Amino acid sequence: MGVAINAYVRNEKPKVTKREGFIPGVVYGKDFENILVKFERNKLIGLLKEKGEKAKISYTLDNVKKEGIIKEIGRDFATGEIIHIDIQSVKGDDTVKWTIPVVFTGKELLNNRGLYLQVYSNEVDVEAEASLIPDNAEFEVSSMNYGEEVKIKDLNLDPVIKLAKDSETILAVITNS
Missing domain, CATH: 2.40.240.10 (Ribosomal Protein L25; Chain P)
Known part of the structure; x- marks a missing residue:
């Protein structure tokens, strides 16, 4: 584990x-x-x-x-x-509530284009069997454009993982300042 x-x-x-x-x-x-x-x-x-x-x-x-x-x-x-x-x-099949960190990768490449990641939340509350919950949820932002949003649903978590918040909840937005 x-x-x-x-x-x-x-x-x-x-x-x-x-x-x-x-x-x-x-x-x-x-x-x-x-x-x-x-x-x-x-x-x-x-x-x-x-x-x-x-x-x-x-x-x-x-x-x-x-x-x-x-x-x-x-x-x-x-x-x-x-x-x-x-x-x-x-145990692997125990159902647990847990908060997992969201790791945004590619921020440097975004910054090189004059864009920035404004993070509203860098963690997600979930519930599932312990063995199905990842240590973190990674999301690549380098190819995103101004105004685009990262929502919980974009994290590609296993569909059996229950979310504590709505999947449309915004985690971050691409800005230019």
């Missing part, structure tokens, strides 16, 4: 966890009680840089490989430092 990372059961307070070089978190799912966990700070930050903050991940907990999606990342308001992470444990 995604990148693998080790999760360790946590019994200590979050302050102690952070001091030891870990990021505290919680793993939850529909078939079990919430589990307090911790992740190695550097490995988790590396995973987030590589996959993004809304990634599907594989994690190992008590020597058992599991799948999950990152539901929330808590940050310190002053420093921006990650202070907590929530993971929803899922």
